[in-house]
Amino acid sequence: MKKLFLLVLLAPALFLHAQKFESTDTSFFAKKEYRYVGIQMNLLLQQFISFNSNSSINNNPYLFSYAKNDALTGKGFVFGTGFQINEASSDDGVSSNDSRNVNISVRVGFERKYFQKQRFIPFWGIDFGAGVLYSRVSSTLHQVGNTTTVVETDKIFAGPAFRAGLLFAITKRVLLGTEFFFNAQIAATSVNGSSFTVSDSFVPFNIGFQAPTALFLTYRF
Numbered sequence: 496m497k498k499l500f501l502l503v504l505l506a507p508a509l510f511l512h513a514q515k516f517e518s519t520d521t522s523f524f525a526k527k528e529y530r531y532v533g534i535q536m537n538l539l540l541q542q543f544i545s546f547n548s549n550s551s552i553n554n555n556p557y558l559f560s561y562a563k564n565d566a567l568t569g570k571g572f573v574f575g576t577g578f579q580i581n582e583a584s585s586d587d588g589v590s591s592n593d594s595r596n597v598n599i600s601v602r603v604g605f606e607r608k609y610f611q612k613q614r615f616i617p618f619w620g621i622d623f624g625a626g627v628l629y630s631r632v633s634s635t636l637h638q639v640g641n642t643t644t645v646v647e648t649d650k651i652f653a654g655p656a657f658r659a660g661l662l663f664a665i666t667k668r669v670l671l672g673t674e675f676f677f678n679a680q681i682a683a684t685s686v687n688g689s690s691f692t693v694s695d696s697f698v699p700f701n702i703g704f705q706a707p708t709a710l711f712l713t714y715r716f
Contacts, residue, residue, distance in 0.1 A: 654680035
């Protein structure tokens, strides 16, 4: 909510600068195609701005993105990937818990951008994504013999997605943007525990939605 509030406050100022870029650098805007390299800024912003955990709803797994778009039509190719590792542990003297989560995601597809010579650059695309999730949770009960339980979960998912968003050009090369997407995935999950047998499940169709909560810093060349 804080991020949305900041964007609302900045919207009038951004609107006033929504005019076309000056045409002094004719070589840059005469390019036949533009390349965009982006990185998700949320993790970096969290180092400087404290957000309540209840309001941190960003689940966009793609930390890096690359796109190549035709300067005239805006049509092009897009690629994104992400790799996240989260570890946590706790010990209250009675029991201890350790968890480790690994998330690897990749997407590739078609994208179209509009008004690439303007400050505001809307875009949409259709891509195919796939990924792997791994989770390991270890719980130990401190008593005679120290009983330990380990649960490991593996998940593989894949499917198409519709994506759209908006870029704001701070300069002709540096841009800020966000995106949202709908996806439809199939997923296979395997759960293996030290105290029970392996449990497998398959989801043939699952629809998801990612709100525009991720902020991307993009370099255009």
